[in-house]
Amino acid sequence: MKAGIIAKPIAAVILAAALIALVLLALGASPFGVMGALWQGAFGTWLAFTETLVKAMPLVFCGLAVAIAFQGALWNIGADGQLIAGATLAGALGPALTHWPHLLAIPAMLAAGVAGGATWGGVAGWLRARRDVNEIISTIMLNFVAAQILSAAVHGPLMEPSRAYPKSAPIAPGAELHLYFAPSRLNLAMALAVALAAGCYLFLFRTRAGFELRALGRNRRASAFFGIPIARLTTRTLALSGALAGLGGAVQVSAITHRLYETLSPGWGYEAIAVALVARLNPLAIVATAIFFGALDNGAQAMQRAEGVSPVLVQVIQGMVIMILLAFDTSAWSGMRTVFAGAPTVPAANTPAAASDA
Amino acid sequence: MLAAKAISKRFGRNLALDGVDFCARPGEIHALVGENGAGKSTLINIFAGRLRPDDGHATLDGAALRAGSPHAALRAGIAAVYQSPMLFERMTWEENLALGGFLGEADQLHLDEVAARARALAAELSFDLPPPGTRVEDCSVTERVRLEIIRALSFDPRVLILDEPTGVLAPGELAAFLELLRRLRADGRIVVIVTHKLAEALAVADRITVLRHGRRVAERPAAETGEAELAQMMIGELAPAPPRPLYFRHTNEPVLMVEHLTAVRDGRRVLDDVSLTLGAGDIAGIVGVDGNGQTELVEVMAGVRAPIAGRTRLADRGDNGPDAQMAIVPQNRDLDGLILEMTLWENLMLAPALRRRFSRSGGWLARARAVEFCAQTLSRFRIDAAGPFAPAGALSGGNRQRLAVARALATAPKVLIAHDICRGLDLRATSEVHRMLREYAAAGGAVLLISGDLDELLILCAQLWVISRGRLTEVPPENRNAARLGLLMSGAVR
Numbered sequence: 001m002k003a004g005i006i007a008k009p010i011a012a013v014i015l016a017a018a019l020i021a022l023v024l025l026a027l028g029a030s031p032f033g034v035m036g037a038l039w040q041g042a043f044g045t046w047l048a049f050t051e052t053l054v055k056a057m058p059l060v061f062c063g064l065a066v067a068i069a070f071q072g073a074l075w076n077i078g079a080d081g082q083l084i085a086g087a088t089l090a091g092a093l094g095p096a097l098t099h100w101p102h103l104l105a106i107p108a109m110l111a112a113g114v115a116g117g118a119t120w121g122g123v124a125g126w127l128r129a130r131r132d133v134n135e136i137i138s139t140i141m142l143n144f145v146a147a148q149i150l151s152a153a154v155h156g157p158l159m160e161p162s163r164a165y166p167k168s169a170p171i172a173p174g175a176e177l178h179l180y181f182a183p184s185r186l187n188l189a190m191a192l193a194v195a196l197a198a199g200c201y202l203f204l205f206r207t208r209a210g211f212e213l214r215a216l217g218r219n220r221r222a223s224a225f226f227g228i229p230i231a232r233l234t235t236r237t238l239a240l241s242g243a244l245a246g247l248g249g250a251v252q253v254s255a256i257t258h259r260l261y262e263t264l265s266p267g268w269g270y271e272a273i274a275v276a277l278v279a280r281l282n283p284l285a286i287v288a289t290a291i292f293f294g295a296l297d298n299g300a301q302a303m304q305r306a307e308g309v310s311p312v313l314v315q316v317i318q319g320m321v322i323m324i325l326l327a328f329d330t331s332a333w334s335g336m337r338t339v340f341a342g343a344p345t346v347p348a349a350n351t352p353a354a355a356s357d358a
Numbered sequence: 359m360l361a362a363k364a365i366s367k368r369f370g371r372n373l374a375l376d377g378v379d380f381c382a383r384p385g386e387i388h389a390l391v392g393e394n395g396a397g398k399s400t401l402i403n404i405f406a407g408r409l410r411p412d413d414g415h416a417t418l419d420g421a422a423l424r425a426g427s428p429h430a431a432l433r434a435g436i437a438a439v440y441q442s443p444m445l446f447e448r449m450t451w452e453e454n455l456a457l458g459g460f461l462g463e464a465d466q467l468h469l470d471e472v473a474a475r476a477r478a479l480a481a482e483l484s485f486d487l488p489p490p491g492t493r494v495e496d497c498s499v500t501e502r503v504r505l506e507i508i509r510a511l512s513f514d515p516r517v518l519i520l521d522e523p524t525g526v527l528a529p530g531e532l533a534a535f536l537e538l539l540r541r542l543r544a545d546g547r548i549v550v551i552v553t554h555k556l557a558e559a560l561a562v563a564d565r566i567t568v569l570r571h572g573r574r575v576a577e578r579p580a581a582e583t584g585e586a587e588l589a590q591m592m593i594g595e596l597a598p599a600p601p602r603p604l605y606f607r608h609t610n611e612p613v614l615m616v617e618h619l620t621a622v623r624d625g626r627r628v629l630d631d632v633s634l635t636l637g638a639g640d641i642a643g644i645v646g647v648d649g650n651g652q653t654e655l656v657e658v659m660a661g662v663r664a665p666i667a668g669r670t671r672l673a674d675r676g677d678n679g680p681d682a683q684m685a686i687v688p689q690n691r692d693l694d695g696l697i698l699e700m701t702l703w704e705n706l707m708l709a710p711a712l713r714r715r716f717s718r719s720g721g722w723l724a725r726a727r728a729v730e731f732c733a734q735t736l737s738r739f740r741i742d743a744a745g746p747f748a749p750a751g752a753l754s755g756g757n758r759q760r761l762a763v764a765r766a767l768a769t770a771p772k773v774l775i776a777h778d779i780c781r782g783l784d785l786r787a788t789s790e791v792h793r794m795l796r797e798y799a800a801a802g803g804a805v806l807l808i809s810g811d812l813d814e815l816l817i818l819c820a821q822l823w824v825i826s827r828g829r830l831t832e833v834p835p836e837n838r839n840a841a842r843l844g845l846l847m848s849g850a851v852r
Binding site: 206207208209211212214215218219221222223224225226227 | 660661662686688693694695696697698699700704707708709710713717721722723725
């Protein structure tokens with residue numbers, strides 16, 4: 001059982017690689033050349049490796065956001081909107097922090113990100129808790145709202161002073177997160193992401209609220225019977241989930257982009273759903289899966305330069321890896337199934353899987 | 359002929375079936391009896407194609423059944439009714455039955471036709487069906503079992519397998535249901551009935567197979583055996599003597615007062631001015647046909663459902679809040695009582711009082727202490743489990759129920775409210791649970807049992823009420839005869 005947790009994903013990756021090789025052969029490319037370029041681009045040099053971490057960073061924040069919510073069977077599809085909400089608030093605040101010392105400006109940026117994301121997630125949570133609005137729908141809709149607000153902001157009130165491009169004014173130097181080992185873009189937010197992963201793990205598995213959240217996610221009826229405060233937990237969890245994603249947005253602005261762009265997020269919030277599911281909603285595993293997905297993103301560009309293969313192929317690779325991983329372990333989907341089918345009614349004791357876990 | 363040859367099935371370290379032979383002949387009602395965990399459910403799951411045996415094979419009329427294929431079993435004419443109904447919670451009962459055999463191979467979905475045929479069959483069985491368009495999640499346990507039985511019969515099966523179907527049927531329904539089984543037998547079909555109730559097995563079955571610890575210990579014609587012999591073969595030792603009835607009422611101060619509770623569900627008055635008082639040391643019972651307000655009464659007392667009038671009052675709210683003073687064992691342990699995917703210690707932590715006891719400041723769980731407490735609880739209540747980290751779903755039904763009762767009693771509450779606490783439990787597990795309840799009451803606890811099992815309540819309860827259409831009628835000891843209680847339960851008299 002324990003060995004399977006490690007061995008299965010590796011087997012899945014190897015199988016995926018074999019299938020990708022077939023696709024590449026069909027396209028007339030050299031599988032080893034392409035795969036080599038992908039590896040080189042992702043891990044081949046010190047700089048490539050640090051860029052992989054840069055790509056992985058927002059996926060860790062969003063992956064944690066998704067995992068926390070999914071553990072409670074709260075299907076937050078809105079990490080992208082929450083990240084954008086956090087980034088927008090931080091990006092709007094950043095230019096105004098000109099005379100702030102670094103030690104105050106950075107926490108202010110992060111707080112803005114938390115506030116923006118928590119608001120975005122909290123609204124969906126409140127709607128679910130008090131008005132019984134399906135959070136899948138509300139979070140997806142709020143994604144559009146956040147994206148359009150960002151777009152309107154960088155075309156309007158937050159547009160840079162020269163008004164030449166749809167981007168905001170740069171944030172104050174004091175609000176920029178220091179980058180180490182130039183030209184790498186390593187920064188302390190990466191350590192923050194790892195610390196948050198540990199924090200989320202402790203929250204889920206060592207605190208009372210985390211326990212109640214997991215109980216809620218596995219049996220809503222029993223949770224109601226045993227006095228778990230479902231409404232409060234729903235609102236707070238989605239606010240917390242949004243705060244994690246929003247923090248990721250603020251960090252992105254503070255460390256990497258230093259200003260707002262219309263296309264700030266390439267869809268991290270959606271990719272994070274895959275990151276979280278492949279990690280089986282385990283916060284610690286999310287760090288690893290995020291780096292894996294970040295490596296694919298990063299390696300894709302090198303692959304295109306070296307072998308002339310479209311980076312779109314990386315999305316094909318990602319899709320196949322996820323499907324094969326899930327095929328290797330159906331339990332990742334058992335949570336999702338409850339959304340569509342209600343509480344499971346199959347007596348688990350009669351199934352061989354449940355009995356062999358004993 | 360439905361036969362099993364040397365079937366073995368292993369779940370992890372647990373050998374559920376160990377080379378079992380089984381044979382049920384056409385035109386026969388065959389009872390399969392055994393304690394919880396004897397392997398009865400595993401065997402019928404193999405016949406129904408839900409499980410694949412590790413060894414051995416099953417045949418019907420000489421043809422081998424494809425192992426592990428429910429579809430093949432159904433095509434061969436084997437239909438099963440399970441102990442935990444397998445219905446689609448979020449669909450209406452008509453839609454659920456449409457997945458049965460009423461429509462044959464037709465491509466079009468005629469729900470009206472399904473409903474009409476179901477009604478005809480239900481009338482034959484004297485079953486009440488839920489109102490049209492009711493979703494299964496709003497149906498009571500009894501209604502679900504009735505739906506399952508109708509769905510199984512809709513396939514016009516050659517073999518009908520029934521896993522503990524009679525536990526939740528009302529006396530009137532039971533007679534019609536047993537009559538139907540006899541008709542199926544007269545048609546030359548095979549009926550296999552799994553049950554703990556030896557009297558019932560003896561009354562309805564032609565032959566009886568006894569399983570113990572995954573082995574077949576005997577097969578007997580029903581006419582040539584008796585309850586004592588069966589019980590002894592099942593348990594492997596002398597059966598516990600049935601306890602003496604106790605019409606003994608402690609005259610202590612009241613601890614729980616339910617005052618004029620009235621509740622409405624879907625525009626229907628499901629609780630109608632319900633009042634009762636429970637004293638320390640009392641074991642009181644509410645008996646009734648399922649669906650007369652029992653579930654709603656428990657939900658209101660648990661605080662899950664809001665009444666439109668009345669209240670539940672505890673004499674002493676204690677220092678730890680009302681939920682530490684009143685513990686509840688819900689009716690449907692797998693849906694409401696336990697979280698099967700979570701570990702045993704986590705399931706214990708569901709009880710609000712235990713969650714509080716094992717929380718530290720800052721919201722941290724005192725995990726090590728909680729696990730230790732779970733280990734103690736497992737041994738104190740003799741729950742057969744691999745340990746605190748086993749998932750609740752790995753326990754047998756009897757051990758799951760014991761866990762639910764242990765959790766309720768572990769907080770030393772003043773009041774215990776238990777709904778169908780012994781449903782699906784065998785003789786030994788039932789007497790074990792009854793012993794736990796008596797000990798608890800003897801130590802000054804107050805117990806309110808809500809049950810459809812009149813025999814159980816007559817043995818245990820000093821005070822007894824009948825619930826019918828949401829109203830309570832108290833039955834004093836001198837009026838407790840079967841005829842009177844039957845009339846009260848059916849709602850014919852008040």
